[in-house]
Amino acid sequence: MTKVFNNNILQGKVAFVTGGGTGITGGVARAFAEHGAKLAITSRKQENLDAMKAAVEGFGGECFTVAADVRDYEAVERAIAATVEHFGKIDIVVNGAAGNFLCQAEELSANGFGTVVDIDTKGTFNVSRAAFEELKRSRGQIINISATLHYLATPMQIHVSAAKAGVDAITRNLSVEWGRHGIRVNGIAPGPIEDTEGMKRLLMPELREKMMRKIPVGRFGRIEDIENAALFLASDAATYVNGVTLVVDGGSWLLGTSLT
Numbered sequence: 001m002t003k004v005f006n007n008n009i010l011q012g013k014v015a016f017v018t019g020g021g022t023g024i025t026g027g028v029a030r031a032f033a034e035h036g037a038k039l040a041i042t043s044r045k046q047e048n049l050d051a052m053k054a055a056v057e058g059f060g061g062e063c064f065t066v067a068a069d070v071r072d073y074e075a076v077e078r079a080i081a082a083t084v085e086h087f088g089k090i091d092i093v094v095n096g097a098a099g100n101f102l103c104q105a106e107e108l109s110a111n112g113f114g115t116v117v118d119i120d121t122k123g124t125f126n127v128s129r130a131a132f133e134e135l136k137r138s139r140g141q142i143i144n145i146s147a148t149l150h151y152l153a154t155p156m157q158i159h160v161s162a163a164k165a166g167v168d169a170i171t172r173n174l175s176v177e178w179g180r181h182g183i184r185v186n187g188i189a190p191g192p193i194e195d196t197e198g199m200k201r202l203l204m205p206e207l208r209e210k211m212m213r214k215i216p217v218g219r220f221g222r223i224e225d226i227e228n229a230a231l232f233l234a235s236d237a238a239t240y241v242n243g244v245t246l247v248v249d250g251g252s253w254l255l256g257t258s259l260t
């Protein structure tokens with residue numbers, strides 16, 4: 001990652017990151033640790049967490065891991081409590097755990113739709129709700145990882161579009177309800193990010209060319225673009241930023257860039 005922020009901008013902070021083992025949110029988690037935060041990461045799969053813990057400890061950071069499914073409120077409560085027991089507090093929550101697959105609406109089962117809504121939307125609420133008392137104590141903040149799929153319409157993504165629209169609603173509502181407790185709530189909506197497992201799987205070469213022509217800045221996004229947006233929001237440079245979902249997509253949603 002090309003570092004544009006000072007190494008210590010998150011010194012003394014504790015960040016709790018869901019889906020923090022892999023992908024975009026894994027990058028955000030690692031970047032937070034590289035900038036001084038103590039890291040707690042959670043994911044359904046312990047093996048995803050072990051690799052990130054080793055990476056963070058490799059550069060001298062601190063990383064606490066706790067396996068939990070964000071759909072399970074009691075498991076989330078236990079993960080939050082274990083983090084507070086370990087680090088003493090939580091300053092930043094990143095809701096990054098997400099589910100995704102391509103499926104036409106007429107082939108999607110009710111359970112398939114509900115599964116993604118449960119992970120993305122209900123999971124975001126569950127973690128935010130369970131962390132509320134701690135964030136109130138620390139006058140902390142929440143960053144919700146969203147998408148741009150639902151700004152227009154994205155075929156084969158009805159479940160994710162509905163789920164992320166719900167995430168954006170949660171961002172706005174909580175920013176208003178919890179602002180008075182000193183808790184800022186913002187989101188990040190990544191556009192097409194090429195160095196993710198999901199995008200590698202979804203992007204056939206001909207689709208890649210088609211999409212590239214529709215990205216105004218002329219390149220796909222990289223995970224570090226999202227890391228830098230998250231560092232800005234988490235830092236003291238953004239103490240008056242609340243209720244915003246920051247689009248980081250090179251301007252592509254304005255041209256209707258879609259996966260299909």
Ligand code: HXC
Nearest residue numbers: 098099100101102103108109110111112115116147160198
């Ligand atoms: C159709 C599918 C499906 C598929 C699962 N289902 N995969 N339907 N096509 N490819 C259906 C199942 O048939 C089932 O419904 C229901 O979904 C639940 O499936 P399970 O496998 O039992 O669920 P679970 O083990 O909980 O896994 C959920 C999952 C998850 C969503 C499939 O494994 C997952 O998301 N994996 C990928 C994680 C990922 O890529 N995360 C990054 C997200 S990126 P029935 O009716 O059969 O019971 C992102 C950014 C968005 O979100 C923007 C992108 C551009």
